[in-house]
Amino acid sequence: MCPQESSFQPSQFLLLVGVPVASGLLLLKCLHWHCSRWLPGACWKPDGQEDPVSQSTQLPKYEVRRECPPPTLPEAAAFYQELHTPTHGHTVTRQLMHKLLVFSAREVDHRGGGLILQDTGISLLIPPGAVAVGRQERVSLILVWDLTDAPALSRSQGLVSPVVACGPHGASFLKPCTLTFKHCAQQPRHVRTYSSNTSLLDAKNWRPLGRAGSHSSRDECRILLSHFSLYTCVLEAPVGQAPRKWLQLAVFCSPLAPGQTHLQLRVYFLNNTPCALQWAVTNEKPHGGRLRGPCQLFDFTGARGDQCLKLKYISEGWENVDDSSCQLVPHLHIWHGKCPFRSFCFRRKAANDSEDCSALTNEIIVTMHTFQDGLETKYMEILRFQASEEESWATPPPVSQPPPCNRLPQELFEQLQMLLEPYSVTGNDWRRLASHLGLCGMKIRFLSCQRSPAAAILELFEEQNGSLQELHDLLAAMERLDCASVVQSYLGGTPGGGGARENRGLELDEKL
Template identity: 90%
Template sequence: MEQRIAGTKAKGAVSVGRQERVSLTLVWDLTDAPSLSRAQGLVSPVVACGPHGASFLKPCTLTFKHCAQQPSQARTYSSNTALLDAKAWKPLGRPGDHTSRDECRIHLSHFSLYTCVLEAPAGREARKWLQLAVFCSPLAPGQSHLQLRVYFLNNTPCALQWAVTNEQPHGGRLRGPCQLFDFTGARGDQYLKLKYISEGWENVDDSSCQLVPHLHIWHGKCPFRSFCFRRKAANENEDCSALTNEIIVTMHTFQDGLETKYMEILRFQASEEESWAAPPPVTQPPPCNRLPPELFEQLQMLLEPNSITGNDWRRLASHLGLCGMKIRFMSCQRSPAAAILELFEEQNGSLQELHYLMTVMERLDCASVIQNYLNGTQSGSPPRLRAGAQENQGLELDEKL
């Protein structure tokens, strides 16, 4: 699973003939994060750059994801300590100094530990995006009980990978795509309420409602809650086997006091016939096809303004498979059009495919820009790559999980 943590160096950061091996370590000990007040929320992983204290002739750049809804309220912190020593977290600059819409970008003079904290001004409401991840073990024939677990995670790749790793000893697998949740620091605890179980199954737990303390989520502790189900015993004259070879569950989750205003519905389904229990082959994700910078900026400028007919960045988001909640998430970003174009890059779409989508959307202005670029590159020099697609030379990066 891609962690979206990266380190790059400026040209000349390492003297000629010198080779420096460094590591980017995702810290999974949740106690290593800063001690936070009720007004502060953790919105990123803790990243350790090693070797501790290493410095270069020119600054290196560290980038990692955050899940704050307002980047201007997100503040980066550093602990100038070794990974295994007691941490001494201190803020780096002011809120918003090192954050873009969903990413922290820090220019490093030396290597240490880094993270990001949400700090809303007095009287302002701080919010962050969660991802709700449902895990379950395989449903085997004759199995009498089944437990599913719902994780409340920061909406970052690192947090989801933490949950995937935490589930491995139990044989748990992620069931379906994660769902986004708009979580606010000014509200109360989170509830997970069981609303429906398919016929032939019953809830074993004493309650059909589970509570997650607010600060466990706000401080990024990756909490989960579980429900355990049992197959009902069949009556003498009734065959329940056809009913119990699959299970369907519906749950509602919401913050205290907001059940009637904002709630997410979680649906879960598993059956004995599914082959999902087999672990997928481990494959290296292919590199992203980056759009050329000048083309990216032109398309961003054209797609950014909201159109009355809706054939702007929102229509492109729908064509790329985003649902209403995820489109709402994108609308909160500093540049929704840039976010959608980056999503297209991550799906490794080609310029020809993007040209076709713009034609279908009746955005002939965008289609024309793409066509003009294609015509120019076919007869001219090869296109430049956007930042992130260029290779780092002279500096080896070793990401350790």
């Protein structure tokens, strides 16, 4: 054997053996990375940015994505038929095809019409002339409480409004319709409208909507619809600016009955929109939970920081059942609008022979602080009082019959509510009507905190036994001729509406 052959064999051996072994190791490494990313329970951190979540922090059941089989054609047909069946002015909450939906539907002709989802701040206005003369169209307005239908957001994006659908999907009209719903962004210019040109049962494809077709005011988004689809608002702040949104903290618990040993308080971290609070109310109904006290506003920043809820004080005679007095809510659960909640459970202390706690446990006072991680000095105090044996919880007190008052027709009430609700820079909205009804500035500011200030003002007008003619004259004096025209259409159909009424109606037509 020559020296050249003996020196060649080791390198040849490395090529024949080492390369396959290295390839196999590389393949195993790739398989391990792929499986660790997709197998249940694995923790995958993209670019090393995702922090591990504590094992003690369990996700609420409603945050788990459900894998549902695709609906059959008969199931889909029944689903859409129920959504588009007229509800005669009522707002319906129902679970259809594994989706919790709030909806209302009606038929609209060339005179136009409107839809309102009660207690949600969501409305749809179909203007006169949007439907051809001689035709009738069924339209529906749907609030989607299925959290899996929301857009997939990045860390810098925040969900600040509900997901709203207008049906039937793809319907178009001769004139643009106006969809209105609330948002909770602190800076309206940071709000961007998204739409998904898909039906409710299809996979969603969210894309930004052109800014020309939408307008965001202080707490409201208005969209001019060329056709019906799904819509929502996302908070997108420019680079270098801290995005912020308003939260409402709502505390729920069940009535404290005599002899009850345990009490659980649940604190929800919700977007500051009416529909988010209604979601929590609906979620609490099966458990008998009721809202305790008014909601509190919280300034939530998009900068990284989980929300802390710390127990600071419990009144005598009670103790905390949980091991920890502090609980965390992951930042993205709040930022992406998942409606999370955290709970504390308390129990009565056993009375010693030398101490009688019966007088101490008939009420419970709890103080909690909540703040974002790292901002403990900027905490908010949550103080809630709970008394035992509250008869008002177990048996509602008898309701005295209110004095009779003139009720506006339901459809007229809803149309005026939609027209007067949007915030006007000049103040010529529900606030001007409130001042005409004699309300002072303090009462007007109080009404601005209501779910629907316009509805509250109209109800006040009803309680004052105001007539349609008086309401018409008030709106005309306000130079809200659009509202006065709506009232005039009802005056024309009322008995005895002749003479001077007809003359005033002709003058109004000329102004219009």
